[in-house]
Amino acid sequence: MKFRWLLLFAVVPLWAHALEIGERLAPWTLLDQHDQPFTLDDRTTTLLVARDMDGAKLLKQAMADQPKGYLEARHAVFVADIQRMPALIAKMFAVPAMRDYSYRVLLDRESRVASRYPGAEGAVLWLQLKDGRLLARHEYTQAAELREALEQARP
Known part of the structure; x- marks a missing residue:
């Protein structure tokens, strides 16, 4: 019986954080791979979130051969949760490699946004937004x- 209560109390916080259709997203600001800030605002129509390296690689594959500004033209932003990446690896290898990408990567270093x-x-979590x-929401x-x-999310 105690186990059931413990399980219930462990799951309740997850329900509290679930984002519901129609709910307004709280604004946040993250730095990209070029240390430029981006703040989520009402102009963003698509928010893409990768929780790990596999999700980030998935977006990289999907973006292969796309021109610079492809996501921006679609009012889309990409957030990569890099909290689990060792800071030294991120600083010396991963983030410098991302600077060559044709798209902006918002780096969630502390997993406070993702x-x-x-x-x-x-x-890759796809959140479709309006105002x-x-x-x-979709997952790919x-x-x-x-x-x-x-491609279907043309500007």
């Missing part, structure tokens, strides 16, 4: 499907 949006690891409110685990969704 943790607001529950989703599976190894996937700062959540319209729909295949680069081809993500690429197709990005």
Whole structure:
């Protein structure tokens, strides 16, 4: 019986943090791979979130051969949760490599933003927004499907 109560109390906080359709996203600011700040505002229509390296690689595959400004033209932003990456590796190797990407990567170094949006690891969470409110959510685990969704999200 005690186990059931313990389980219930462990799961209740997860429900409290679930983002519901129609809910307004709280604004946040993160630095990108060039140390330039970005603040989530009402102009953003698509928020892409990768919780781990596999999710980030998935977006990189989907963005292969896309021109610079591709995401920005679609009012989309990409958040990469890099909290679990050792700081030395991030500073010396990963972030410098990201500077060559044709798209902006917002670096969530402390998982304070990505943790607001529950989703599976190894996937890219797609949050469709309008005026700062959540319209729909999708998860992509295949680069081809993500690429197709990005193509359909024309400006």
